[in-house]
Amino acid sequence: MYGSDVRVRPALAHGAGQHLLLIVHEPGVAELLSTTLKLAGYRTTLTGTGSEALERLSEQRFDLMIVDTSLPDMAGLSRERPVLAHRPPALLLTEYDSLDDLVPELGPGERDYVTKPFRVAEVLARVQVLLRDAHLGRPRDGSLSYRDLVLEDTLRQARRGTRPLALTPAEYRLLRHLLVNAHQVLSKEQIGRYVWGDHRGDNSIEQLVSRLRRKVDRDAPSLIHTRRGFGYWLGHAEDEH
Template sequence: MERMYGSGARTKPALARGAGQRLLLLVGEPGIAELLSTTLELAGYRTTLVGAGSEALERLAEQRFDLVVVDAALPDMVSLGRERPVVAHRPPVLVLTEYDSLDELVPELGLGERDYVTKPFRVAEVLARVQVLLRGAHPGRPRDGALGYRDLVLDDTRCEARRGTRVLDLTPAEYRLLRHLLVNAHRVLSKEQIGRYVWGDHRGDNAIEQLVSRLRRKVDHDAPGLIHTRRGFGYWLGLAEAER
């Protein structure tokens, strides 16, 4: 367990980010649960640990949490999704999921905005995603069915993307890529991650580079650049530090 999950916990710059926010951890595996609880407490968060979805919903009904961390592999998650329970407060959710299960991230539990970390994960990445979700920098939903970042809006109900008042003429692949970048704003996505999300498999680097290039020309035309290349690592969406 230490070999798979523990290395990120020694990344000191990632710690001390919390300000006493309440986190509900829905994690069944004892080793992972202890690692996350201990690390998040050291990082300044207050954590409550539960091992079943039904227990998590009881806690959510009893008190207000700022964020929920969910292990999507828990056996009772599917049945909870069918029941569609209603939760008064809708905290954001960070999902721990296997890479092959990204299409089935987590059932709808009446909670709020969702992000994910794939297993085996680095604790530093969990800390980073928690921080982004809590501070609201992760793109929200400015209107029903829409994802947004600054003046860039993607409306899933109409399968339409806009930059300011300009409607973007996107192909289905470009639309899926833009959605993946928006959901993971400020997070570098590798070419393999992009290929598997857009096409369901990993296409050649050249195909992904051409797709990103076409999308960048449409999104960033006559506007501050939002799509960036991290050489040797992949691509990310957001304003560069100097432009924020």
């Protein structure tokens, strides 16, 4: 349920007054997100329709927007193609495990998604990542690469050379985290908080890394490595010397 994790965990409460636009139709979800984000140190403006959100976006600048893709007027917005001076990063709340049906006016630019029903901790984690990436100036085309490994954020696709990688959302997030931090060892706790919004003490991370490694390193030099007792890192072993 949406309200099952309403507490703001200190490790995730890193807001510094950034202004977030919440485009959410369901009153209960809107109240939960608004209250939690304010407690986490963000400023929020709430709208209940896409058309109202476009008005707000044309009037002022926001650092990020959270968009419920089940908005009643979302389909109509895909035909309007509004021209905005600034398109903030977008976190999408969706019922689906892919971005195939999402409307085009939300891009180009940084965007991520969580599937409903969502956990508040995961929303906070995704907000932090989007704001951080926007601040660091990630490529506008959303691409990240290491040698022949390429990840395209705008399409949510990855490939190794010419071979496409069929990744689950969790595998995609793990690969992105490893790419952004290439040649840096990431602990299980760091990976868990990025991928799921919290640390998992079971063997979920080992299993996730194993699945991703089989897809990425199949028939190619290994890029995903284990540093026993410390965590995991991405890179070519030769580049470590």
